[in-house]
Amino acid sequence: MDSQRLQRWQQRISLELEAVVNFWLRHSHDEKYGGFFTCLGQNGHVYDDLKYVWLQGRQVWMYSRLYRTVPKFHRPEVLQAAQAGGEFLLRHARVAPPSQKCAFVLTRDGHPVKIQRTIFSECFYVLGLDELGRATGEVRYQEEALKMMEAIVRWVREDPSELGRPQLTGATPHDAMAVPMMLLNLVDQLSEGDAKMASRFAELGSWSAQRILLHVQRNGTAVLENVSEDGRELPGCMGRQQNPGHAIEAGWFLLRHAQRQRDSALVSQAVEKFMKQPFHSGWDPEHGGLFAFQxxxxxxxxQLEWRMKLWWPHTEAMVAFLMGFAETRDPELLELFDKVAEYTFAKFRDPEPGEWFGYLTQEGSVALSIKGGPFKGCFHVPRALHMCKEILDSLIMEVKSINQE
Amino acid sequence: MDSQRLQRWQQRISLELEAVVNFWLRHSHDEKYGGFFTCLGQNGHVYDDLKYVWLQGRQVWMYSRLYRTVPKFHRPEVLQAAQAGGEFLLRHARVAPPSQKCAFVLTRDGHPVKIQRTIFSECFYVLGLDELGRATGEVRYQEEALKMMEAIVRWVREDPSELGRPQLTGATPHDAMAVPMMLLNLVDQLSEGDAKMASRFAELGSWSAQRILLHVQRNGTAVLENVSEDGRELPGCMGRQQNPGHAIEAGWFLLRHAQRQRDSALVSQAVEKFMKQPFHSGWDPEHGGLFAFQxxxxxxxxQLEWRMKLWWPHTEAMVAFLMGFAETRDPELLELFDKVAEYTFAKFRDPEPGEWFGYLTQEGSVALSIKGGPFKGCFHVPRALHMCKEILDSLIMEVKSINQE
Incomplete structure (x- = not known):
């Protein structure tokens, strides 16, 4: 292993994680109502006070996770903000209890503005509250997360009617990869360090992984975003749609699952089909960066933004390649990590005010100067930096112990 | 008047209209089920066979209008295709009769795929069928259009519940400019050359014009897309949103209304507030072209595409400035027409396979090579060319008659 390269990245990433988290600590807390402002301009000013439930849940998760696992962030202000965010969700996210359906976006003081007929607000509600339960030790958060998880699984596997989507004769039932990805991610979260939960959700984890694998199409040469329920390619744009960053993110979700299951065949599928292949077909040979859609x-x-370079495919690729390298020691994966991370740090990072731009042109110039918005909050950047740092710490520790032998 | 300039544009536009219509005649007809393919690649190949109801209605309108008013297009194949499109809409657009609610998108053979909780599919259904009635002389099309129009007016002015949007406590009731614009456009269509209809819809026309005028904000210096029901600025991004092309399109809708009403104060408002001002604030000083959002x-x-240059704001600006010039003879408007039309012909037009690109980068290079898609069909380009040609014909005729005196 190239230990100097690993150490250099460990230092850069560690400093960057601190800078990024400080940006959110400084600018995003709503001291009056709890929860977070995520519509933040380049310098952190709040340009809209709407609260997107996805982003509330994600920030609760991120703060709780950092508080719980990183000594530097084990500070009262981090936990207090996470808890205020969790309480905001408990008070306001569900639109019409006892229904578990959550709003997509709320006013600053918690009134519902819009509902999506999907499961994602609810998924990030689960993610945030489960981790908040772990950080605070208060079991009521995890109980609430579990109750929501049950509703989500029911909607996906049994009866979607509560989501409110009309059943239309022309809408072919299909599997959108985001759905099993999200479930696999939640199984990972809920099962972590908890044998009882791991056993409870084992079947759901395997089911989700199998659903994701259905998206490998064209004789194994492509990951397609939408396939039929029985795993065949669908006609039209919807069937041909690829999202390289999403495939790569699925790659590291699958890799973690494979690690838990000690499934070496799945490790190899995750790396080859969901990481290397989407990278090679999705990387812009001319300007660098991953295309948003293909x-x-x-x-x-x-999609109007198909050529644009979005932040999150790049943060997910950093995680995937480093995790893949740590698992397989395939040097190509470390090269790919290095390539993506260099591009990402050079293009997305905004050192002075802090945090990263989210949206670049194909050529890599800043298309939107916002640091947060309806879909970008305190999540992908710090999650990737935190995860990469943990992997690097462990790799470097390993190098050191080898050298000491 | 600069009659040479007018004649040069008349020739360019006349040839271009023919080329554009030929593109749709050649590539878009579904001979099996009726209706139109609108997902067409650069060379006209069908890359998806979904049928978007907005675009079906618009193409029925465009073909019927051309058949009815332009001798060159008064050909059986034009009328037959329009009628096959109209029959497709009658058979399939309404999802669950007797409800008037239409689908947003249908499969090739007419099964509903998606429903939007808005009025626009229905509006383009009215537009298409009314004009088809005029072209064919078959009154049943106009009767159907009128029945749908009544439903739309009821949804907008009395009871939106049939649209299926949940009433949420955080969703401030507001006026989206698209709604009164669409209604004013339909009043224009239904009233044309029909004193009875003009009288029936006079109040709705005035109401719609008044609603549009509520969007002039900031002491008259800006047109905002969304305002409160009583005409005040709304907080957040939604309140600050501007769409220069949309404001300019509203400008020519208002100008036509002002002409019908012989309201010279409204003529001046339409020109100053909805044409010149949005152009000056929305035109990219660096690369030319109108921004999509501000x-x-x-x-x-x-909006990820805010810096991009979309075709339709430019076609609408061509119509608006030429119509404004014909009405006021303000030479600035002819200069603006010339500027926009030169940019538009240079950047959007694709001479060889025909039709225009829809989506350019900020710098003016082609971002999407498609000629049609979920939102671009046979409408804005031929409508603008046709309207500009009619205005130019009449201006040139006037010059000639002056010269002969």
Missing amino acids: DVDGLCPT | DVDGLCPT
């Missing part, structure tokens, strides 16, 4: 037949996608 | 405080919009 069409597997090389046609022009209909 | 924030009235100069903050960064959250």
Whole structure:
């Protein structure tokens, strides 16, 4: 292993994590109502006070996780903000209890503005509250997370009617990869260090992993975002749609699952099909960076931003390649980590006010100067930095112990 | 008047209209089920066979209008395709009759795929069928259009419950400019050359124009897309949102209304507030072209495509400035027409395969190579070319008759 390279990244990433978290600590707390402002401009000013439930749940998770696992962030202000965010969710996220359905976006003081007919607000509600329970030791948060998890699983596997989507004869039932990905991520969260939960959710974890694997199509050469329920390619744009960053993120979700299951065949599938292949087809050979969307037949996608470079595919690729390297010691994966991380630090990072830009043009210039918005909050950047740092710590520790032998 | 300039544009536009219509005649007809393919790649190949109801209605309108008013297009194939599109809409657009609610998108053979909780599918259904009635002389199309129009007006002015949008305590009731714009456009359509309809819809026309005028904010210096029901600025991004092309399109809708009403004060408001002002604030001084979105405080919009140059704001600006010039003879408006039209022809037009690109980067290079998609069909480009040609014909005729005196 190239231990100098690992140490250099460990230092850069460690400093960057602190800078990024400080940005959110400084600018995002709503002291009056609890919860977080996530619509933050380049310098951190609040340009809108709407509260997106995805981003509330994610920030509760991030703060709780940092408080619980990183000594530097084990500080009362971090926990207090996480808890104020969790309480805000408990008070306001569910639109019409006893229904478990959550709003997509709330006013600053918690009134529902919009509901999505999907499961994702609820998923981030689970993610945040489970981790908050671990950070605070208060079991009521985890109980609430579990109750919501049950509703989500029921909606996905049994009866989606509570989501409110009309059943239409032209809408082919299909599997959108985001759904099993999200479930696998939640199984990972709920099972962590808890044998009882791990056993309770084992079947759901395997089911989710199998659903994700259905998205490997075209004789194993492509990951497609949407497939039929029985794993066949769908017609039209929807069927041909690729999202390289999403495939790579699924790669590290699958890799963690494979590690837990000690499934070496799945390790190799995760690395080859969900990391290397989407990287090689999704990386812009001309300007660098991962495309936001692609069409597997090389046609022009209909998403206006398809050529743009978004922050989160790059943070997910950093995590995936480093995790893949730590697992397999395949040197290509460390090279890929290095390539993506260099691009990402050079293009997305905004050193002075802190945090990262979210949206670049194809050429890599800043297209939107915001640091947070309806879909970008305190999550992908600090999660990736935190996870990469943990992996690097452990790799470096290993190098040191080898050298001492 | 600069009659040479007018004649040069008349020739360019006339040839271009023919080329554009030929593109749709050649590539978009579904001979099997009726209706139109609108997901067309650069060379016209069908990359998806979904049928978006907005675009079906718009193409029925465009073909019927061209058939009815332009001798060159008064051909059986044009009318037959329009009628097959109209029959497709009659058979399939309404999801669950007797409800008037239409689908947003249908499969090729007419099964509903998605429903939007808005009025726009229904509006383009009205637009298409009314004009088809005029082209064919078959009154049943206009009767159907009128029945749908009644439902739309009821949803907007009395009871939106049939649209299926939940009433949420955090969702401030507001006026989205698209709604009164669409209604004013439909009043224009339904009233054309029909004194009975003009009288029936006179109050709705005035109401719609008044609603649009509520969007002039900031002491008359800006048109904002969303305002409160009583015409005040709303907080947050939604309140600050500007869409220069949309404001300019509203400008020519208002100008036509002002012409019908012989309201010279409204003519001047339409020109100054909805044409010149949005153009001057929305035109990219660096690269040319109109921005897709802006924030009235100069903050960064959250729409990923805000810097991009979309085709339709430019076609609408061509119509608006030429119509404004014909009405007022203000030479600045002819200069603006010339500037926008030169940019538009240079950047969006794709001479060889025909039709125009829809989506450019800020710098003016092609971002999406498609000629049609979920939101771009046979409408804005031929409508603008057709309207501009009619205005130019009449201006040139006037010059000639002056010269002969």
